[in-house]
Amino acid sequence: MTRIELGLLANDVLILAVGYAFLFAVGLVRLGSNLLWLAGLSFLTGWAVLGTLLSLALMAGIPLEVWTTLVVASGAALACVAVGRRRRDQELPAISRPKQGRLAVVATVIGGVTIAIAAAAALVTAVKSEWDPNLDLLTAWLPRAEIIYYLHAIDPSQWSSFLDPWYPPLVPTLYATTFEFAGGFHPSLLSLQQAVLGVAFILAALAILDRVAPRWITFPSFAVLITAPWFWWRLTSLLPDQALAYMLGVAGLVTLLWLHDRRVGWLCLGTAFLCAATLTKLEGAAFAAILAIVIVVSGIVVHRRKGLVALVLLVGPLTSLLWRAWLGAHHVASSNSDLNQSQLTSPGFLFDRIHRLTYAIKYMLEAPWQGDYRTPAIIFIAVAVTIAVVRRITAITIAVIAWLTLSFLALAATYWTATIDLHFYVATSASRVGGTIIVSAATITPLLLGLALRSDGEAVTATSGGEGAVSAAED
Amino acid sequence: MAVSHIRFFAQVGHKNLTGPRHLVREADLDPFSYFAPTQALVAAQDVIPRDATYSIVVGNEAAGPPVEIADDIFRFWLVPRRYTTDLSQAQWVITYNAASEALGVPYTQEIGLGPGVNAVKLAPRS
Numbered sequence: 001m002t003r004i005e006l007g008l009l010a011n012d013v014l015i016l017a018v019g020y021a022f023l024f025a026v027g028l029v030r031l032g033s034n035l036l037w038l039a040g041l042s043f044l045t046g047w048a049v050l051g052t053l054l055s056l057a058l059m060a061g062i063p064l065e066v067w068t069t070l071v072v073a074s075g076a077a078l079a080c081v082a083v084g085r086r087r088r089d090q091e092l093p094a095i096s097r098p099k100q101g102r103l104a105v106v107a108t109v110i111g112g113v114t115i116a117i118a119a120a121a122a123l124v125t126a127v128k129s130e131w132d133p134n135l136d137l138l139t140a141w142l143p144r145a146e147i148i149y150y151l152h153a154i155d156p157s158q159w160s161s162f163l164d165p166w167y168p169p170l171v172p173t174l175y176a177t178t179f180e181f182a183g184g185f186h187p188s189l190l191s192l193q194q195a196v197l198g199v200a201f202i203l204a205a206l207a208i209l210d211r212v213a214p215r216w217i218t219f220p221s222f223a224v225l226i227t228a229p230w231f232w233w234r235l236t237s238l239l240p241d242q243a244l245a246y247m248l249g250v251a252g253l254v255t256l257l258w259l260h261d262r263r264v265g266w267l268c269l270g271t272a273f274l275c276a277a278t279l280t281k282l283e284g285a286a287f288a289a290i291l292a293i294v295i296v297v298s299g300i301v302v303h304r305r306k307g308l309v310a311l312v313l314l315v316g317p318l319t320s321l322l323w324r325a326w327l328g329a330h331h332v333a334s335s336n337s338d339l340n341q342s343q344l345t346s347p348g349f350l351f352d353r354i355h356r357l358t359y360a361i362k363y364m365l366e367a368p369w370q371g372d373y374r375t376p377a378i379i380f381i382a383v384a385v386t387i388a389v390v391r392r393i394t395a396i397t398i399a400v401i402a403w404l405t406l407s408f409l410a411l412a413a414t415y416w417t418a419t420i421d422l423h424f425y426v427a428t429s430a431s432r433v434g435g436t437i438i439v440s441a442a443t444i445t446p447l448l449l450g451l452a453l454r455s456d457g458e459a460v461t462a463t464s465g466g467e468g469a470v471s472a473a474e475d
Numbered sequence: 476m477a478v479s480h481i482r483f484f485a486q487v488g489h490k491n492l493t494g495p496r497h498l499v500r501e502a503d504l505d506p507f508s509y510f511a512p513t514q515a516l517v518a519a520q521d522v523i524p525r526d527a528t529y530s531i532v533v534g535n536e537a538a539g540p541p542v543e544i545a546d547d548i549f550r551f552w553l554v555p556r557r558y559t560t561d562l563s564q565a566q567w568v569i570t571y572n573a574a575s576e577a578l579g580v581p582y583t584q585e586i587g588l589g590p591g592v593n594a595v596k597l598a599p600r601s
Contacts, residue, residue, distance in 0.1 A: 004499055114481050121488025128491035133506045138551040146554035150525070161558060162550075188502035227480040 004182045008189060011181035012043070012196060014073050018080075019046025025080035026268035027087045037210075040203020041250075045269065047197055048247060048276035049076060050177075051170045052319070055279050058173060059326040063152035066180045104216035111219025118226040119199045122235040126195035129236075131188050137238050139163040142187055145175035149185055156330035165332050168323050170279035171240040191236040194243070198235035201246035202226060205443050208253055212260075213450020221446040230435060244284045245436040247277035248291070249443035252403065255295045255313065256396050256447060262303060267312055270295075274316020279323065282336075283411070283433050287440075289317035290406045298399040340417040349417075356422050360415035363426050364408065364434050384445040384452075391452035400444055407437050507552075510544050511571075515589030516552045522586050522594045523567045528557040530565040534573025536591065545571050568595045 001009075019042030023029035029038055053072050058064055100108065140163040147158045148169075159165050178193055179185050202222050209218045225231055234242045251273035258266035274292060277284035292313035299307030327334040335341070343349040350357075388397045411433055415426055497505065504513040523529055531546050549569055550558050559565050562580050572591045575582065584596035 117481055117485050117488075121484040121491075124488045124491045128494055128496060130502070130506045133548075135547065138547050143551055143554050146551075150555040155555075158555060158557070184499075186499050186503050188499060188505075223481075227484065229480060232480070232484055 004184075004186065004189070007181035007183055008178070008192070011178055012193075014069070015046035015050055016043050017046065018050045018073050018077050019043055021077035021080035021084070022046070022049050022272065023269070024084035025087075026265040027084070027263075028265045028269060037203075037207055040200040040205075041207045043200035044197070044204040044246060044250060045272060047174065047200070047243075048272050051174045052272070052275045052279055054177065055168070055170045055173045056322065058148065058154050058169060059322060061153070064148055064173065064176060064180070065152050069177055069180065100214065100216060104214065107216040108219045111215075111221075111223040114223035115202060115219065115226055118223075118232060119202065122195045122198065122232060123192070126191040126236040129191075131191045131236075131238065133187075134237075134239055136163075140167055141172060141238070141240065142175070144169070144172035145179065146185055148172055148176035149179040154326075156332050160332050164336065166282065166327060166334050166336060168279045168281065168284070168320070170276060171243060175238075187238070190238050194238060195236050197243060197246065201250065204250055205253060205446075208250070208257070209446050209450065212257065212454075213446045214453075217449050217453075218446045221442070221449075225439070225442045230431065231439065234435070239432065240280050241432040241436060242439075244277055244280045244287075245439035247273045247280060247284065248287050248436055249440045251277060251288070251316075252291060252400075252440050252444050253447055255291060255310075256399060256444065258310065259295060259298055259302060259396055259399060260451065262306065264309065267310060271312055271315050274313060275319045278317050278319045283414075283436065285317050285320040286410050287407045287436065289314075290410060291403050292317055294399050294403045294406070298395055298402075302395045338419050339414060340419055341414075343417050344413060353416060356418075357412055357416040359422060360412045360426055360430070364412060364430055367431055367434065368438060381441045381445050384449045388448040388452040393448070393451045396451065397448065400441075400448065404437055404441055407440075408434075411437070507548050511548045512589035512592060515592035516549065518586075518588040519549065519553060519569060519592075519594055522588065523553065523556055523569075525555055527566045528559055528564060529553065529567040529569060530559050530562055531569045531571065532562075532573045532578060533571045534577070536572045536574065562597075563600070566597060568597060569593070570595055 016039065020029065020035070020038070022045050023038065023042060029035075029042075035042075050069075050073055053076055054064060054069065057068065057072055062068055143162045144154075144159060144167070147153075147155055151158065154169060175190055175193075178189060182189055202225075206215075206218055206222060226235075251270045254266040254273070255270040257263070258270065274288040277288045292310075295313055296307070296310045299310040301307070324334050326332075340349075385397065385401065388400075411430070415422065415430075418425060500517075504516060507513055507516065531549050533545050549571070562568065562578065568575075568578060568580075568582075569588070570578070570593045575585050575593055575595045578595065581598040582595045583598050586594045586596075588594050
C-alpha cells in the first residue's frame with residue numbers, strides 16, 4: 001500500500017469513527033451489534049459532522065492540518081461516546097423481521113445484486129478513469145480546496161479572487177482534508193472519495209429504512225435510483241450537488257421518521273445533515289430551511305406541544321448565518337447580486353419577468369422525462385405517493401409533498417428573479433440542483449411505501465433484528 | 476430499463492478494472508492534456524515561488540485552446556500563488572503562445588516551461 005493510499009484510508013477511517021460515535025451519542029446505534037450494516041450511515045454521518053466542525057473551526061481561525069483534524073475528530077468522538085454512555089440504558093431491544101415470501105426474496109436479491117454491481121462499477125471507475133474537470137470546479141470549488149490545503153486557512157483575499165466567494169466552505173474543507181492525509185494536492189483522488197460517499201448514502205438509506213419498510217421494497221427502490229444514468233455518472237462527480245442531495249435525502253428520511261415515531265435521535269441526526277447541507281451549497285440552506293419549517297409545522301400539528309422539539313432542526317439552516325458573518329467580517333462578498341433575491345417581494349418586477357418563471361417550471365417538469373435525465377424513479381415516486389395518500393398516512397404525505405413542492409418552487413423562483421441569461425442558466429444548473437429534489441424524493445419513496453403497507457399503522461419502536469442495525473432511544 | 480443500464484455500467488466497470496492504472500500525478504494532469512501542455516503546468520509550479528504574484532498572457536502565435544480555458548487551468552494549478560491581471564503588480568508572467576518581448580515590461584529571466592509556454596521573471600520596479 002502506498003503512502004497516498006494509506007492516507008486516504010486513514011481519512012476515511014476517521015470519518016467513519018466520528019460517524020459511529022455520533023450515532024452512538026444520539027442513541028441510534030448499539031455498539032457491539034452488527035456494525036458493518038451501519039457503515040454507510042456512519043460514514044455519511046461522519047462526513048456531515050466532521051465537515052461541519054472543520055468548517056466552523058476554519059471560520060474561527062483554527063488552521064486546518066492533519067493534527068487539527070485529528071484533534072477535532074477525536075474530541076468530537078470522545079464527546080459523543082460520553083453522551084452516548086449516559087443514554088445507553090434507554091435503548092430499545094431489537095425486533096425480528098417477518099419471514100419474506102419467495103417473490104419478495106427474489107425482488108430483494110435482484111435489487112441487492114443490482115446495487116452491488118452499480119456500486120462496484122462506480123468505485124472502480126472512480127479509481128481508474130479520468131476525473132472530470134468541470135469549469136465550476138476549476139474556477140470555484142477546487143481552488144478553494146487548494147487555498148485551504150496550502151495556506152491551512154480560508155485566506156480572504158485569495159478566497160475572493162475566485163468565482164463566487166459566497167459559496168460555503170464545507171466541500172473545499174473536506175477536499176483539503178483529503179489532500180492533507182494524502183500528502184499532496186491530488187484532485188484525481190477525490191473521485192474515489194465521492195464514490196465512497198455515494199455508496200455510503202445508498203447503504204445509509206437502506207439501513208435506516210430497514211426499520212420501517214421491507215427489503216423487497218427498499219432494495220429495488222435504490223436499484224432504480226442508482227441505475228438512473230444521471231445519478232450513476234454523478235457518483236464520481238466532484239461537484240457538490242450530489243453530496244448535497246445525499247445530505248438532504250437522508251435528512252428528509254430521518255426527520256419524517258421522527259414525525260412518525262417521535263424519537264429524538266432522528267432529530268439530532270437530521271440536524272447534523274441539515275448543518276452539512278447548509279454549508280455545502282447556497283441551495284442547501286434554502287432546501288434545509290424549507291424541510292425544517294415543514295417538519296416543525298407538521299410536528300406541532302401532529303404531536304401538539306411535544307412537536308416543538310423539532311425546532312432544533314432550525315439550527316441546520318441557521319448555520320448559514322455563521323458563514324455570512326465570516327464573509328462580512330472579512331469583507332468578502334456574501335451574496336450574488338445577479339440572483340436579485342430581494343426583488344421577490346416586488347410584484348411589478350416579478351410580473352414583468354413572469355416568462356422566466358413559466359419557462360423554468362416547464363423545463364424542470366419536462367427534463368426528468370427527456371434524454372440523459374430520464375428516470376423511472378419519477379414514476380415510482382408518483383405511484384408511492386398515491387398509495388401513501390390512499391392508505392391515509394396523511395401527515396407524513398402532506399409534509400413530503402409540501403417540502404418537495406416548496407423546494408421546487410424555490411428553485412424556480414431563483415430562475416425567475418435572476419438577471420443571468422435564462423436559457424443558459426436553466427440549462428447549466430436545473431438538472432444538477434433539481435436532481436437534489438429528485439434524489440430526496442426517491443429516498444423518501446420507500447419510507448412512504450413501507451408506512452403505507454403497514455396494516456396497523458403502528459409507530460415504529462425498534463430495529464430490524466437480523467442486522468441489529470439501528471435502534472433508537474426514546475425521547 | 477434498469478437491467479439495460481446495469482449491464483452498461485458493469486461493462487464500464489469491467490473495462491476500467493482491466494485497464495492500466497496511472498500514477499497519481501499523471502491522473503491529476505491527464506484531463507488537461509487536451510487544453511494545455513501538462514509539462515508546462517508542472518514546470519510552472521516548480522519555477523514560480525509559492526508566495527509570488529503572477530499573471531498570464533495568452534497570445535495567438537500558434538493554434539491553441541480558447542484563452543479563458545488556458546487561463547483557468549493555469550490559475551487553478553498555480554494556487555496558492557497570487558494571480559493578477561495587472562502586469563505592473565506581477566512578479567512573474569506566464570506567456571502562452573505569446574512572445575515575451577511583446578509584454579512591454581522589462582524582465583530579467585525567461586524560462587521555457589513547454590512548447591509555446593514561458594515563465595518570465597519581471598524586473599523589480601522601483
